[in-house]
Amino acid sequence: MLEQITATRYVTPLREGGSLPGVVEADDLGTYVVKFRGAGQGRRVLVAEIICAELARNLGFATPELKVIDLDPQIGAREPDEEIQDLLTASAGHNLAIDFLPGALGFDTLGREPDPVFASRLLWFDALIHNVDRSWRNPNLLVWHGDVWLIDHGAALWFHHNWPSANPRRAFDGSDHVLAPYATELEAADAELAPRVTRDLLDKVTALVPDEWLADEPGFDDPQAVRDGYVEHLLARARGPRDWLPGTATAAAAGRERQGSIGGFWRATREENR
Numbered sequence: 058m059l060e061q062i063t064a065t066r067y068v069t070p071l072r073e074g075g076s077l078p079g080v081v082e083a084d085d086l087g088t089y090v091v092k093f094r095g096a097g098q099g100r101r102v103l104v105a106e107i108i109c110a111e112l113a114r115n116l117g118f119a120t121p122e123l124k125v126i127d128l129d130p131q132i133g134a135r136e137p138d139e140e141i142q143d144l145l146t147a148s149a150g151h152n153l154a155i156d157f158l159p160g161a162l163g164f165d166t167l168g169r170e171p172d173p174v175f176a177s178r179l180l181w182f183d184a185l186i187h188n189v190d191r192s193w194r195n196p197n198l199l200v201w202h203g204d205v206w207l208i209d210h211g212a213a214l215w216f217h218h219n220w221p222s223a224n225p226r227r228a229f230d231g232s233d234h235v236l237a238p239y240a241t242e243l244e245a246a247d248a249e250l251a252p253r254v255t256r257d258l259l260d261k262v263t264a265l266v267p268d269e270w271l272a273d274e275p276g277f278d279d280p281q282a283v284r285d286g287y288v289e290h291l292l293a294r295a296r297g298p299r300d301w302l303p304g305t306a307t308a309a310a311a312g313r314e315r316q317g318s319i320g321g322f323w324r325a326t327r328e329e330n331r
């Protein structure tokens with residue numbers, strides 16, 4: 058289970074986030090970015106945040122600690138914005154707290170050339186979890202204490218908004234991915250990471266999702282059946298054929314880049330579009 062804490066003060070909304078996350082203080086004296094259950098796309102976003110961040114952590118990526126935070130909407134009583142009042146009221150009870158990284162900077166590839174090994178591992182991971190939210194416009198990566206930290210996985214695993222459409226072989230469109238031009242070691246990343254996505258690991262990370270965010274999911278008998286749905290999907294993707302991994306198929310379809318590196322393919326595409 059994730060650690061449980063209680064919100065003591067609503068500090069400020071993070072207006073750059075589309076879902077209007079808030080900075081909140083808690084009874085453990087920590088400061089957190091809270092993703093609210095009552096926000097637009099509801100609790101499935103929180104489920105994706107937990108499964109993906111915990112999977113990332115276990116695969117060696119830096120990502121802030123997660124906790125479940127109990128919210129009394131009264132703590133925002135002095136917040137004048139009606140939209141925020143409504144959001145807090147709709148989110149009474151349990152929400153997701155993400156450790157706030159003070160002074161973190163947004164990631165930018167202009168500062169320094171990203172490491173191809175890191176770029177390839179990250180692109181592989183985002184392809185695995187169907188994460189469409191790592192574009193150069195909005196990379197959802199923070200630079201903090203010399204590391205690149207992964208945040209905001211709420212848009213990943215998007216098949217769960219329509220479970221019958223879930224397809225573990227669905228191709229990942231990485232053309233917009235912030236690190237695609239640098240992901241020249243995709244095969245090595247695949248060889249390293251795929252065997253680490255085991256049933257044991259997936260059981261462990263899905264077990265961290267609270268039952269109440271999985272209850273009454275249409276098509277499933279109980280919360281554990283939903284967890285198993287995620288496990289089977291991600292396991293099939295990690296084990297199965299690689300038609301989902303950008304690279305060969307995309308490059309061949311476009312008929313460019315004969316050298317075989319997808320990083321080169323994207324770099325060329327970007328140059329052409331300049």
Ligand SMILES: Nc1ncnc2c1ncn2[C@@H]1O[C@H](COP(=O)(O)OP(=O)(O)OP(=O)(O)O)[C@@H](O)[C@H]1O
Binds near residue numbers: 074090158159199209
């Ligand atoms: N743990 C954190 N520590 C510090 N800053 C953070 C943290 N999490 C988020 N932020 C800041 O808040 C912004 C919004 O957070 P996040 O991207 O998670 O929200 P969102 O509503 O899902 O956003 P989006 O508009 O990308 O969908 C981030 O771009 C980042 O600047």
Ligand SMILES: [Mg+2]
Binds near residue numbers: 195197
């Ligand atoms: Mg974001």
